[in-house]
Amino acid sequence: MLEYWSGSAADPRVDPSADPPPGGPLADPPAASHADPHPDPHPDPRVDLHVEVDTVDGRRVGLERALRAAIRDGRLVPGAPLPSTRGLAGRLGFARGTVTAAYDQLVAEGYLTARPGAVTRVADVPRPAPTTPASASPAAATVPRFDLRPGLPDGSAFPAAAWLRSTRRVLSGAPAAIHGVGDPQGRIELRTALADHLGRTRGVLTTPDRIVITSGFYQSVGLLAAVLGDAGVHAVGMEDPGHDVYRDVVRRAGRTVVPLPVDTDGARFERLADRGVGAVVVTPAHQYPTGVPLLPRRRHELCGWARETGGLIVEDDYDGEFRYDRQPVGALQGMAPEHVAYCGSVSKTLGPGLRLAWLALPRRLVEPVVTAKLRADFHTHTLGQLVLADLIVRHDYDRHVRAARLSYRRRREHLVGRFAAERALGAYGFQGVPAGLHVLVTLPADGPTEPDLLATCAERGIALRGTRELWHGTPRRQGLLVGFAAPAEHAWPATLDALAAVLREG
């Protein structure tokens, strides 16, 4: 129901000729047609004013809103006198007390000023700048037509039914305290489930009290970088090429990044000794982006360095669940649990949107990392932690990972087979072992360049990454990172066709 008050601000009179504004009961007040873009500070008190009162939430509330809107959009300017409560009540057919209460409310909020015995006036409230149309935020999520972004799982395969079942179980079975302030280290249910799960599937040797739950690997790296800084570590070794985003996290935390070149055996560590490096971030299962595993000799070399120097190894096990030609190589952490901070997440299994990740830490790091987590955001959302714990202990999580592994394995074979079968694609190569959610496609020396290919892909709505930004300095090789997991199963053939067409045409 709408009621209208029309007349001058100083002497309101009902104007029976005024048309009701367009729109239904919940339409916005017709501000634009009445607002004066350059309000005179001393307006003619008899200027016609039109205030719409939506009484759906009650008359007083509606009148307050209407007056606030009129003040904000300039129909009622600072200093303007308001009609008497008696006069306005009469015009609107409201009880006088309703109008008085609305004025009192707006005085309390600061929109109006009142002195005993004097007329109520609009306070000195500045008009906000006109709002411009909503613009997309810098990194707004958009869905590409052909999604080959590396590192993203197939969101259409999200185990929604299992997630919902577990949510119901958690909400019906958990105590009310789960809605209170949580443990900055993470829920004990999830830490217990993970200690078992990580031991079983990744050979991680840990206990629930050495696990910390975080809101993503991104946050994990940030917490570790902060703690390392407090511990006096200035330089961090990071793979070259490696993930540029995490390099930026380490740099922003004030640490210096020392590049560790990657060859076919994984990262090389000979530069650690003479550089005063206190920590190393590695991807031992499937180096990002080259796809090579860290070979045993290098694993021993790195663990030896950590033991001799007290340095910390940060193991980014970002896609360790996905190996297609053999059993996954166990985590490096199992060999040196007191020297390795193991980092995992659900981002490659369930999806990054959940913001759920974990650290299995050397004992000495637990307390400082928990403190850093507490200072960052108190704790990770409780309900999500409990649902994930339920998924793990009921093996729904395992089942989902196994199904995803089969699907991605087929897609990778499909992709590699296509390149092998099609002569025009023969000049492109694949690097790395059959694992993970992406392949690194190497480019022929006399073929198209990485920027050319990326530009053509962008034109055609194909989302993927190049490798140029992954090098610490000058890119030493060009390539494409092709994520084969992101598309829905039904979209995969067309997505592969689209990529093949770009590469074929060069």
Added chain:
Amino acid sequence: MLEYWSGSAADPRVDPSADPPPGGPLADPPAASHADPHPDPHPDPRVDLHVEVDTVDGRRVGLERALRAAIRDGRLVPGAPLPSTRGLAGRLGFARGTVTAAYDQLVAEGYLTARPGAVTRVADVPRPAPTTPASASPAAATVPRFDLRPGLPDGSAFPAAAWLRSTRRVLSGAPAAIHGVGDPQGRIELRTALADHLGRTRGVLTTPDRIVITSGFYQSVGLLAAVLGDAGVHAVGMEDPGHDVYRDVVRRAGRTVVPLPVDTDGARFERLADRGVGAVVVTPAHQYPTGVPLLPRRRHELCGWARETGGLIVEDDYDGEFRYDRQPVGALQGMAPEHVAYCGSVSKTLGPGLRLAWLALPRRLVEPVVTAKLRADFHTHTLGQLVLADLIVRHDYDRHVRAARLSYRRRREHLVGRFAAERALGAYGFQGVPAGLHVLVTLPADGPTEPDLLATCAERGIALRGTRELWHGTPRRQGLLVGFAAPAEHAWPATLDALAAVLREG
């Protein structure tokens, strides 16, 4: 199914007299009874060794796990030779290829070393330090017997059915992309729902593109403090007394805190001008902890300061939904949208465990805050955002807040009535307007001290807060912050009795 391999590491022989270890098929390997706490680096190769192979996940996997466990717990020490693959296969009744594959796996992981033609040996893997029993983390959530913690809503009233319904709707209706990388500013669905909801319920004047979703007010303050630092703001005005936790956030971000004394009209701002303060954090609806609202004159004074100096007002609307004697006073933000960063969250309505909060920002702050959010943790968990948006647009959120307001209002009346009715409690006073989730109980001059009362409460399992830590320097008054919202409805009478007993006894 369990299979046992028993014998010396160098020359394995089945020992038929060996007892199977205790425990079912999934029992831990009997490490403790076999591990030598001080392993000899050159052990007698004929030392009896007992390896348990759990074949539930396959023979090879089981053997790998058994060997890893034996290496880790010291039954197989560095340098120890392993039995030949043929010999071990014969003892276990496995195919030789199974044992070879297991050895290969452990070589790849670094547990074993192999050279062509030579015996396979245990690599130089250090034993992890013995794990001590899990200890509670520093701030682990514990449920007090009588929960009077200020600022906590009643978790037993969490709208679980509505949350579950909305979760189902979101999971069944949303595109697969919701599981991908999200928008650091927050989901547009939630920002749109909040722009409307905050305008309607709190008089906030904003648009979806000026809202940023965060993981709690704690994170909101941290992001703002970082952005203010980048903008060259060195000093931040904060209420005295005020929330110590948020003061610490601002200080850790490197800002100086300038105390703003609080009187019966709210915070006082005369010290802003001469201190070079660039931002002010206030609780205008219900000052924390004193409970007084910021009166209109002070609101105008503060907005005037912001407009003149370009300073930022951070409005912590922590419990603005809860006013019991009148319609809530609208947010300060509505008066000066380009000078106020409005902060809200679900922590006082649904609970802090969800880690969902929002900022309604002046336009100039949107981009820097979104960048800071991106750098902190990429974005807030997507599913939670979408469920909350659904709750809001379907008015389940409003319904829940209304029901909570009724319940808390009754409790507050009950509490105040009890103090008024009981002569022995007459010396205690209440400060602040009827609002929020706590009352500030003032202490009689000749009565028990705050520390005495807190000690007695702690002894009896009553959780509440004192006010001493809320003062910036020397506490100028003593008091108790009694949260009346946290207990379940059925527990409230006994909780109030418990508090009254402590105060009565003094």
